[in-house]
Amino acid sequence: MSKNDSALFYTCSLIEFIGRKCCQKRSAVVNFLGEKTISRIYRNADILHCEVIDSVADRYIELLHIPDGKFDNVASCKYTVPDYWTIGAVYERLIEDSFERITAKEIMTVFTSWISDAISNYNTDFYYQPRDYLKECFQQGSILMI
Structure with a gap:
């Protein structure tokens, strides 16, 4: 396993971008994308990153008919x-730190877990915490007292 996996970074950033653009929770985005598509994005990230991320996102949104939702964590941020x-990058580090081998399944595991909602709450400093703390919270299944 390599740290600073640029393909994983791109994949996680694209999921985040699509979530913001469609106002969908990140768990919903990975469910719309599915394991096969996430795997394809991860494998081809070195090519996809050469395009404007908005264009790549639009292609997947249209192809998979990802609808607009009501989860707008950007607008609700104070x-x-x-x-x-x-x-x-937060998701990339958490996934790298939590799994020996990274596949679409591990990416989906993190994005569909409780921690994704915690990371998406920009009115807290949770997403901002050190990577070892985030890993420990993820493994323990809850936000730990510091």
């Missing part, structure tokens, strides 16, 4: 909103 690359 503070500075972290960009989708920043949140993509």
Whole structure:
């Protein structure tokens, strides 16, 4: 397993981007994408990242008929909103730290777990915490007291 997996970073950032664009929880986005599509994105991230992320997102949104939802964590944020690359990096590190081998299944596991909602709450500093703390919270199944 390599740290700073650029393909994983791109995949996570694209999921975050699509979630924001469609106002969908990130768990819904990965369920719409499915394991096969996430695997394809992960395998081809080095090619996909050469395109504008908005264009790539639009292609998947149209292809998979991802509807607009009502989850707008960006609009509901009272503070500075972290960009989708920043949140993509949070997910990348958490997935790298939590699994020996990374596949679409592990990506989906994190994005469909309780921790995705916690990371998506930009009115807290949870997404901002050190990677070892986030990993421990994920493994324990809850936000731990510091």
